[in-house]
Amino acid sequence: MAKEFVKDVTGMDEDFAQWYTDVVKKAELVDYSSVRGSMIIRPYGYAIWENIKEALDAKIKETGHENVYMPLFIPESLLQREKDHIEGFAPEVAWVTHGGEEELAERLCVRPTSEVLFGEHYKNIIHSYRDLPKLYNQWANVVRWEKTTRPFLRTLEFLWQEGHTCHETDEDAHEETVRMLEVYAELCEELLAIPVVKGQKTEKEKFAGAKYTYTIESLMHDGKALQSGTSHHLGDGFAKAFGIQFTDREGKLQHVQQTSWGLTTRIIGAMIMVHGDDRGLVVPPRMAPTQLMIVPIAQHKEGVLDFAYDLKEKLSAVARVGIDASDKKPGWKFNEYEMKGIPLRLEVGPRDIENGQVILARRDTGEKVTVPVSELEAKVPIMLEEIQKNLLEKARAHREEMTSVAPTFDEFKSVMSEKGGFVKAMWCGELACEDKIKEETGATSRCMPFEQEQLADTCVCCGKAAEKMVYWAKAY
Amino acid sequence: MAKEFVKDVTGMDEDFAQWYTDVVKKAELVDYSSVRGSMIIRPYGYAIWENIKEALDAKIKETGHENVYMPLFIPESLLQREKDHIEGFAPEVAWVTHGGEEELAERLCVRPTSEVLFGEHYKNIIHSYRDLPKLYNQWANVVRWEKTTRPFLRTLEFLWQEGHTCHETDEDAHEETVRMLEVYAELCEELLAIPVVKGQKTEKEKFAGAKYTYTIESLMHDGKALQSGTSHHLGDGFAKAFGIQFTDREGKLQHVQQTSWGLTTRIIGAMIMVHGDDRGLVVPPRMAPTQLMIVPIAQHKEGVLDFAYDLKEKLSAVARVGIDASDKKPGWKFNEYEMKGIPLRLEVGPRDIENGQVILARRDTGEKVTVPVSELEAKVPIMLEEIQKNLLEKARAHREEMTSVAPTFDEFKSVMSEKGGFVKAMWCGELACEDKIKEETGATSRCMPFEQEQLADTCVCCGKAAEKMVYWAKAY
Secondary structure, X not given: OHHHHHHOOOOOOOOHHHHHHHHHHHOOXXXXXXXXXXXXXXXXXXXXXXXXXXXXXXXXXXOOOEEOEOOOEXXXXXXXXOHHHHHHHHHHOEEEEEEOOEEEEEEEEEOOOOHHHHHHHHHHHOOEHHHOOEEEEEEEEEEOOOOOOEOOOEOOEEEEEXXXXXXXXXXXXXXXXXXXXXXXXHHHHHHOOOOOEEEEOOOOOOOOOOOEEEEEEEEOOOXXXXXXXXXXXXEOHHHXXXXXXXXXXXXXXXXXXXXXXXXXXHHHXXXXXXXXXXXXXXXXXXXXXXXXXXXXXOOOOOOHHHHHHHHHHHHOXXXXXXXXXXXXXXXXXXXXXXXXXXXEEEEEOHHHHHHOEEEEEEOOOOOXXXXXXXXXXXXXXXXXXXHHHHHHHHHHHHHHHOEEXXXXXHXXXXXXXXXXXXXXXXEOOOHHHHHHHHHHHOOEEEEEEOOOOOOOOEOOOOOOEOOEEXXXXXXX | OHHHHHHOOOOOOOOHHHHHHHHHHHOOOEEEOOOOOOEEEOHHHHHHHXXXXXXXXXXXXXXXXXXXXXXXXXXXXXXOOOHHHHHHHHHHOEEEEEEOOEEEEEEEEEOOOOHXXXXXXXXXXXXXXXXOOEEEEEEEEEEOOOOOOEXXXXXXXXXXXXXXXXXXXHHHHHHHHHHHHHHHHHHHHHHOOOOOEEEEOOOOOOOOOOOEEEEEEEEOOOOOEEEEEEEEEEEOHHHHHHOOEXXXXXXXXXXXXXXXXXXXXXXXXXXXXXXXXXXXOOOOHHHOOOXXXXXXXXOOOOOHHHXXXXXXXXXXXXXXXXXXXXXXXXXXXXXXXHHOOOXXXXXXXXXXXXXXXXXXXXOOOOOEEXXXXXXXXXXXXXXXXXXXXXXXXXXXXXXXXXXXXXXXHHHHHHHHHHOOOEEEXXXXXXXXXXXXXXXXXXXXXXXXXXXXXXXXXXXXXXXXXXXXXXXXXXXX
């Protein structure tokens, strides 16, 4: 029975896409609904999102931001105010044309992002430099009409936070753009154990309407990259389109400088694809809804359940602890909690109780250790931190292994077709080369990393003078 | 200047509707947008919602529920599955007809509530009595195409939580319906200081598709009632429409018994209209984002600001404390924080510092007391609790004063036209009388309270045998 449970999941090196689909379903993160491309986030998936949200919300507030809530709908005329923006988003928005029985005079789109709504509001509430900076954030659902969808990674509707800020100067907005990218990088590395490359998007890949876009890029188990969070310096484009002006310290009327930045439920997809293995999910302890699961052995024997519940109570002071006292077989429970990626499993049976010890099994390494009951409260938090650290190190090692340098276009092509992963290569800065690289290798420019290396003097594609070192990869 | 600030607000007894509109705007709870009927919830309004949400979410989890997230869109055919439900909601939903450039084969409605989505999901995941109860909740935005709208009270889009549960028996579902109404009543009375009447809705007023609906009803300053939270026993209507069946303990196939329950951003409107006064908002301390605001006096004088910041740091251990060290005049600040309803104001100037004391001003009573600095940490929490208690008592007294008994229809009509408020009167149970009462008095049945009183033996309207004592009122 236990074996069958695991057998339902395709091997990750056999068919990674199928492995992913199997795991999100079997670990009970999501379910499908009759709404094409939309997912149901089940209790376990949502509890992970709540942990991410709580941690990120605290960081957003610590950096001086306030939460607000904007309308779901955007009138078509408002969306059209900023030209690049509407061009970028029009092909992928959902349109509301009827309210009740009536046809609307003007169509409303379901927000794909809220720059224009914030723009309109900021025009109303900003008048003087004393009103700046305005540092707002919102937690919301947004809709983008995607053709091909996959749970967490690309869905018609997703959950996210979107920050929208206004500043006096270009420099202030720049600092904010950097600050929030740092916040995202910290969240990924410290809490989700996902190492990221920080850098700037090319003109082609930047946000529609932005001056420039900063991004964090992470690498999945299969060697494909995932954009994990973006932070945009919007310049004064939206400010001009919406007339967001303020009287500056010299009494002159100026347009504000803006930023926006967002992180989505997509990050759960990254967590799955960075840490998961053939037995299912592996959730980093700091974000795990349940960090330790107690599985009583021979629980029908006198004293076992009482002992297990006592342990649960005691350990709840140092970790988020669950207990499974259902009548399923222990082996079945082991598989279930491995599938769900719970960091530690505690096994305790009659003989353990006699000996004053229990067994702790690590999800990440499979290692089992016998621990005296008296040491548990000290040992559990240490082991959880070890797991957290190990996951980050493992992911970092995997990324290093999957990062190549391509001095020539031929090598670029062969790495991409044989191995995948990140390719570091020099680029001239021309769109033509970026397009050609994509066409011939399948890789897109992920970012121009902040930490530049002068690998060569010429563009890997056209041989002209190189401007930037770029991370390239096939991407989700 | 200070006076003008207050003058912008219409007197509440002069024009209550205008007072409300002025206060939500001046206290910076909301702003309007170009989306008809939708509001922008500003930082102060959203911080209040976050406090309500956090408190309610904790209660929902304590009672064993788990959070999930369902799609925003509902295919038309899915909405039509339960007949009463679609009839109730079809006239007020927004329809998405286009995705990107394409017309959809089937229209999608933007969820007005999510019974049908939960129904479809429950059919997939419930098979045996071992899968029950299923106790799910979601925090989400919903849309209802209202013609006349007012911030918080009635908006095209609003925020809420909606609980959806499945049970083995009718009795289990009944207990859940009661339990969650209790949770709402506790939230209102203990945290928002809003007294409520608990009872059952009439057939006419119950939720579309429910077996019966329980409600909490509160009374606003102007004598109109506000439905503040509802809890529905859905019976097996949705279960039959969606085929949600389980094998019971005897091995027989049965339909589940369901409940649903919701509380919305509307409750902020109740808070405003129950506690507010001519100087603006009054926020109950337990839900106040800032419980105490420090206003330094003559802050340019040496030592004043340092002293004020020290106080802020010290008092932050016992309350949520803000400080306004801007260069606005103190009188202006006083008015601003009175408008925002901050429970306590702390004034501290050079002479106070010399005397080792400060002034505390209560928002609810206007009372000012001088308190030695050494006693502040003990005194502030006590005063906050006194304010909380006083607000509930004041609201309760107002409700008592505005609750009348109507032995005859003539008295019913005259109370309604002269005084308003709740009218308690006997009712035969017939829709005809309910309709007639509404037509002739403007009052609707608010609820048949759980605490019934036998005021008379006959219906106040038709004179036939009375079945129930009903609370009637004009309502928001």
